[in-house]
Each structure stands twice: as structure tokens, then as C-alpha cells.
Amino acid sequence: MDRIMRNNSLHVRLLVFLLFVTATLFAVRPLSAQLQIPQDAINTASDLNEVIRTGRQLEQDRRWGDALKHFENALRDFPGQTELKQHVNLARVHMEIARRYADHSFLQTLAHIDQQQALDLYSEVLLKIDTYHVNRPEWSHLVQQGMAHLEVALDEPAFVNRYPRPVAVDRVRQFHQTLHQAIDLSRIQDRNQAAAAAARAAQIAAQYMNVPPQAAILEFASGAVSSLDPYSSYLTGDQLEEVFSQIEGNFVGLGVELKGDDHALLIVNVIPGGPADQAGIHTDDRIVDVDDQSTSELSMNAAADLLKGPEMSYVDIVVRAPDGTLRTLHIQRRRVDVHSVQDVKIIDPQYGIGYLKLTSFQKNTSSDIDQALWSLHRQGMRCLVLDVRGNPGGLLNAAVDLADKFLSSGTIVSTRGRSVREDFDYQAHQVGTWRVPLMVLIDGDSASASEIFAGAIHDHHRGTVIGQRSYGKGSVQGIFPLTRSKAGLRLTTAKFYSPSGQAISHHGVNPDVLVHMTAKPVPGTTTGQSVAATDSVLNTAITLGRKATGYQVRRVD
Numbered sequence: 001m002d003r004i005m006r007n008n009s010l011h012v013r014l015l016v017f018l019l020f021v022t023a024t025l026f027a028v029r030p031l032s033a034q035l036q037i038p039q040d041a042i043n044t045a046s047d048l049n050e051v052i053r054t055g056r057q058l059e060q061d062r063r064w065g066d067a068l069k070h071f072e073n074a075l076r077d078f079p080g081q082t083e084l085k086q087h088v089n090l091a092r093v094h095m096e097i098a099r100r101y102a103d104h105s106f107l108q109t110l111a112h113i114d115q116q117q118a119l120d121l122y123s124e125v126l127l128k129i130d131t132y133h134v135n136r137p138e139w140s141h142l143v144q145q146g147m148a149h150l151e152v153a154l155d156e157p158a159f160v161n162r163y164p165r166p167v168a169v170d171r172v173r174q175f176h177q178t179l180h181q182a183i184d185l186s187r188i189q190d191r192n193q194a195a196a197a198a199a200r201a202a203q204i205a206a207q208y209m210n211v212p213p214q215a216a217i218l219e220f221a222s223g224a225v226s227s228l229d230p231y232s233s234y235l236t237g238d239q240l241e242e243v244f245s246q247i248e249g250n251f252v253g254l255g256v257e258l259k260g261d262d263h264a265l266l267i268v269n270v271i272p273g274g275p276a277d278q279a280g281i282h283t284d285d286r287i288v289d290v291d292d293q294s295t296s297e298l299s300m301n302a303a304a305d306l307l308k309g310p311e312m313s314y315v316d317i318v319v320r321a322p323d324g325t326l327r328t329l330h331i332q333r334r335r336v337d338v339h340s341v342q343d344v345k346i347i348d349p350q351y352g353i354g355y356l357k358l359t360s361f362q363k364n365t366s367s368d369i370d371q372a373l374w375s376l377h378r379q380g381m382r383c384l385v386l387d388v389r390g391n392p393g394g395l396l397n398a399a400v401d402l403a404d405k406f407l408s409s410g411t412i413v414s415t416r417g418r419s420v421r422e423d424f425d426y427q428a429h430q431v432g433t434w435r436v437p438l439m440v441l442i443d444g445d446s447a448s449a450s451e452i453f454a455g456a457i458h459d460h461h462r463g464t465v466i467g468q469r470s471y472g473k474g475s476v477q478g479i480f481p482l483t484r485s486k487a488g489l490r491l492t493t494a495k496f497y498s499p500s501g502q503a504i505s506h507h508g509v510n511p512d513v514l515v516h517m518t519a520k521p522v523p524g525t526t527t528g529q530s531v532a533a534t535d536s537v538l539n540t541a542i543t544l545g546r547k548a549t550g551y552q553v554r555r556v557d
Contacts, residue, residue: 048078055087062157064094065260065300076444076472079506088230093152095301096222096233101158102302105237109485110215115202118214121484122198122221125234126191128480133228134417134492139194140185145227146198146220147179153219154209158302163211175208194224229492231477237486238308243479247395249362252311255336256281260300264288264320265307269359274336279329281319288326289318309333340394341368343387344375347538352382353545354436355538358402361394361449366401373405373434383545384434385538387441389467393448396476396496400426403456406463408433410499412456415476417494422476428456437548438463439541442511447471454509455498464544465511467537474504515540 051074058067068091075084100106113121129137153159154172165172182204183197198220202213222234235243245251255274258265264286270277288295290306298306307315314332321327340360347355354376358365376384393399396415403412407428414425440463442454451470457463476494481487497503515537 048074048081051078052083052087059087059091062094064091064098067091068095089227090152092226092230093149093223094156095299096226097149097153097156097219098158098299099301099305100222100236101156101162102299102305103236103238105239105486109237109487110212110218113214113485115199115213115217117484118202118217118221119195119199121482121487122217122224123191123195124482124484125221125224125489126194128482128489128491129224129228130191132419132478132480132491132493133232134422134475134494135228136418137228139190140188142224142227143183143188143194143197143220144185146223147183147201149219149223149226150201150205150211150216151176151179154211163209163215165209171208175204178208179204225489225491229475231473231475231490232492233490235479235488235490238305240479240481240486240488243488243490246360247362249340249364250335250337252308252333252335254281254307254315254331254333258287258300258304260303261286263296265295265300265303271336271338275331275334279331281329282321284322286320287317288320291316311335338362339368340365341372344372346376346379346381347385348542348546349380351546351549352380353385353542353549354379354381354383355385355387357387357389358391358450360391361398361402363395363398365394365398369402369405381436382549383437383439385439385441385541385545387538388446388450388454389441389443389537390445391447391450392445393450393473396449396452399449399452403453404428405432406434406438407456407460410460412499413452414497414499414501415494416497417476419493422494437545439545440465441537441541442467442470442509443517443537444468444471446509447473448475451504451509452496452498455502455504458509458512459499459502464513464541465509466513466541466544467511467515468517469510469514470504470508472504472506472508474507513540513544 051070055067055070055074058064058070068088071084071087071091075081075088078084126137126139126142129142154165179201182200188194188197198217199213201220202211202216205211205216206213225232225234242251253274254276255271256267256276257269257271259268260266265288267276267281267283267285267287270281270283287303287307290303293303293306295303307317309315311333314330316328316330318326318328338360340362341356341358343355343357345355347353356369356372356376358369373381373384396413400412408430409428412426412428414423416423438457440454440457442450442465446454446467447470451473454465454470458465474496475492476496477490478493480489480491482489495503495505498509517536
């Protein structure tokens with residue numbers, strides 16, 4: 001099975017720091033001077049407090065997607081802050097619950113399993129965690145997180161609307177007290193005890209909160225997986241199919257890439273030849289209504305899920321253009337082939353500088369890259385700019401294959417896991433190596449497989465890496481279908497390291513040339529001069545490429 005890598009707690013108390021100082025009579029000095037706290041530390045603490053205040057307001061407004069993005073960005077600026085991590089977990093749990101209860105396949109599972117079948121599914125989840133996850137599980141922690149998921153669910157409208165809470169406040173209080181009294185986390189030492197704890201929690205939820213036992217147990221299953229690390233998750237049947245579609249490079253839909261923006265679905269990319277492209281939808285349009293449901297009243301995931309449906313079915317959407325113009329479209333969902341290699345062209349004919357953008361790493365990436373390279377070679381390519389900005393990753397083997405096209409020897413990436421079968425050093429081969437001077441463009445959204453490629457090029461000094469530090473997702477995930485249900489797990493099975501031994505997790509790949517974007521690139525530009533006017537990172541690559549074109553393109557067969 002190919003391994004894939006993708007680039008998603010309760011309220012906490014403020015940490016109180018008690019500072020004991022000795023006061024001097026009549027000494028009127030700033031507190032920072034008395035304690036000898038550096039001014040930059042004071043500024044940092046002030047910045048962190050403001051970040052938390054802003055994030056809490058997003059939580060109060062139940063804007064969980066915005067809150068998650070806000071706190072994840074904050075963690076990059078304040079790494080290791082426990083309170084920020086807890087806020088990230090809280091936002092992620094709310095989003096997971098809301099998405100599951102808007103997912104038809106998950107609701108179908110709930111409707112067709114009983115309590116024992118749910119317990120069997122939970123046991124299978126725990127077995128796969130025990131067998132495959134990169135870290136040895138702490139069973140009491142998994143149960144604790146299952147309890148947290150259940151308690152958060154009882155505060156999430158998507159769950160509460162389906163299973164209304166009792167009106168009596170005392171009833172709710174009794175549930176929480178009984179739950180924590182009945183489950184002694186210190187006694188949970190193995191999978192069987194964890195399953196027994198979930199069964200007991202399900203009985204209590206049914207007794208006090210009118211929640212079906214199978215619904216409570218599935219919260220324990222999801223909580224167990226998502227608590228392992230930021231990239232492990234429970235996959236509903238539809239989500240599992242979506243993952244496999246990403247690997248294969250095709251899916252049923254409209255052919256757009258979306259992100260939530262201003263209570264709408266912002267179109268960030270339109271796949272050429274897809275239904276949306278043929279209907280006249282463009283990048284920077286916004287979908288504001290799906291089948292008579294306003295996106296302002298839905299979460300981003302719920303609105304995006306409404307766009308999905310069977311092949312050849314139709315969906316009605318209202319699209320708002322950047323100038324405010326509204327238009328209603330009746331679009332058929334069709335199978336769309338997604339090519340991971342896009343925008344292949346010579347951007348500077350005088351110097352023979354070729355360009356291609358890689359949007360993901362999937363099964364057809366290697367063959368698509370070969371086709372693009374030979375096309376550019378026939379057009380006189382003497383230097384290549386390979387753009388993986390915004391590329392969230394994909395298949396491990398696809399990243400290794402790409403690096404192998406430019407490296408003739410040495411380690412490309414090393415993986416290390418709890419199981420020795422996850423320990424592997426991927427090596428480059430001389431046959432088929434392109435010697436063309438290489439510029440690799442990265443940014444803060446270049447993640448996972450993108451970082452494998454960029455890290456290998458950087459560490460072997462094979463090319464020049466340009467842009468901003470990459471995301472820092474240095475882990476490998478495996479996809480594991482469940483036998484008890486049409487569902488699956490995404491589990492982190494290993495960590496990966498660049499050829500120099502650098503862990504990518506939380507570090508990322510640092511560019512050889514740091515360049516900050518000053519403007520958004522203009523789509524459709526075709527010359528180095530016009531692109532350079534809007535894209536400072538690409539402008540730098542072109543400048544360096546012109547200096548490197550004294551080399552001739554050679555290929556070792």
C-alpha cells in the first residue's frame with residue numbers, strides 16, 4: 001500500500017505565574033526593571049495575550065474554522081505553547097463533529113449499527129492504533145480524549161440538534177459528574193479496559209443525555225484517533241473515498257479547489273476542462289449559496305459537502321464575482337481528472353528558463369513530470385524552475401521519484417517508526433538523472449511530500465531553494481480501511497528526515513534564498529518579465545537561473 005502524507009480539548013484555564021519580588025521603599029521603577037525582564041520578552045507576552053484574546057472571540061462566535069487557522073498560525077510564532085495547542089485541539093474537535101454530522105455516509109453508519117457493533121468497531125480502531133501508529137499508545141489518554149470528544153459533542157449544535165440535551169441543568173451536571181466518577185483512568189492499561197470504559201460511558205450518556213450508545217462510542221473512536229497527533233484521523237466512508245480519489249488523481253465533483261472566506265466558499269483554483277470551468281467559474285469567485293442554502297449559515301465543511309453528490313447529478317449554486325455580480329448556475333457533477341503538473345512553459349525564451357508548477361504528489365505525478373520535462377527540453381530548456389508553493393503533499397513514493405529525477409546518488413529521505421518495517425532509507429539512482437540547473441520554489445504551505453523533495457535538493461546542494469520556510473510536516477501517514485464499517489483511519493506510521501538527518505517536523509525546510517512575496521502572481525502570464533513584475537519569488541528564481549544557464553542540459557541514461 002502506498003503511504004500518503006497530508007496537509008486541520010476543552011477550554012483551558014489561564015496559567016497564573018506568581019512572581020515574588022522584594023519591594024524597596026520609595027523605589028518607583030517599572031515592574032520590568034524590578035524583575036529585570038527583557039523588553040522583548042514583555043512584548044512577546046503581550047503579543048501572545050492578544051493572540052489568545054482574538055482566538056477566544058472566534059470561539060465565542062463559533063467560527064471554529066477561523067479559530068483553528070488562527071491558533072495554528074500562532075503556534076508557528078509561539079512554538080511549544082501548551083495553551084495554544086489546547087485551543088487548536090478544541091477547534092479541531094468542534095470541526096470534526098460538525099463535519100461528521102453533515103456527512104451522509106457517517107449518518108448511514110449510525111443508522112445501521114447497534115451498540116455491540118459500535119464497540120466492535122471501536123476495538124478494531126484501537127487494534128490498528130496499537131499495530132501501526134508511530135508511538136506506543138497510552139490507553140488511558142485515548143479514553144480520556146474519547147470522553148472529551150463526547151463532552152464537546154454535547155456542546156456542538158450539529159450533535160445537539162440530532163440528540164437534544166435535557167432541559168434540566170441538574171441532569172447535565174449529573175452526567176458529567178457520573179461520567180468522571182465511573183471511569184478511573186488510572187486503571188486503564190490495555191485495549192480491553194479501554195473498550196470497557198467506552199461501553200460504560202455510552203450507558204451513562206444514554207441514561208442522562210438521551211444519546212444513543214452507538215453515537216457515544218463513535219465519539220470515543222474518533223477521539224482516540226485524533227488525539228494521537230495532528231495528522232491522524234477517523235475517516236468516514238465518504239472521506240475515505242475522497243482520500244483514494246486524491247491518490248488516483250480523479251474525483252466526482254465540480255472541479256474546483258475551495259477555502260472558507262467571508263462566509264462564502266472562495267474559489268482558489270478551477271481545474272481546466274472540469275464542470276466549473278465549462279460553466280464559466282473563475283478563480284476568486286465565491287459560492288454564496290448551494291441548493292438554496294446560504295453558505296453564511298453553514299460551516300465551510302458543511303457547505304463544501306453540499307457540492308458533492310453522485311456522478312451525473314446536478315447542483316444549483318449562486319456565484320458572486322469579485323465585482324459583486326451574482327449569477328445562478330445549474331452544474332452537473334462529473335468525474336474530473338486532476339493533473340498534478342500544471343502551467344508547463346518556457347518563461348524566459350532568451351535564457352531557456354523552463355517552469356512548471358506541481359500541485360500535489362499522486363500516482364500519475366512521475367509520468368506527468370517526465371512528459372513535462374521532455375516537452376520543455378524540446379523547447380530549449382537550459383534551466384528549470386519547479387514550483388511547489390502551496391503544495392500540501394501526497395504520496396511518499398511520488399516525492400522520492402521526483403527527487404530521483406534530479407539526484408544521481410545519495411539518500412533522498414529516511415523514515416523511522418516504532419516498527420522496524422517503517423525504517424527505510426530511500427536512495428537516488430544515477431540512471432535517468434536530469435542535470436539541468438534547478439530552482440525550487442517553496443512557501444509556508446509547502447508541506448510533507450513537498451518538503452521531502454525540497455529537503456533533498458537543499459541538502460545535496462543540487463539546486464537553489466527559494467522562498468519562505470516550508471510548513472514543517474515531517475510525518476508519514478498510512479490509510480487503513482476498517483472491516484467493521486465503511487470507514488477508515490489515517491494513522492501516522494513514521495517520521496521522516498532529510499538527507500542531512502534534519503527532522504522536518506516543526507522545522508520545515510529553510511530556503512537557500514529567503515524571499516517574501518510582495519504581490520499575488522497574475523494568472524496566465526507567459527514571460528519572465530511579466531511574471532517577475534508580480535511575483536518576487538519567481539523573479540529571484542529567474543535572475544538566478546539566468547546566471548546558471550552556462551550549463552548544458554544533460555541526461556544520463
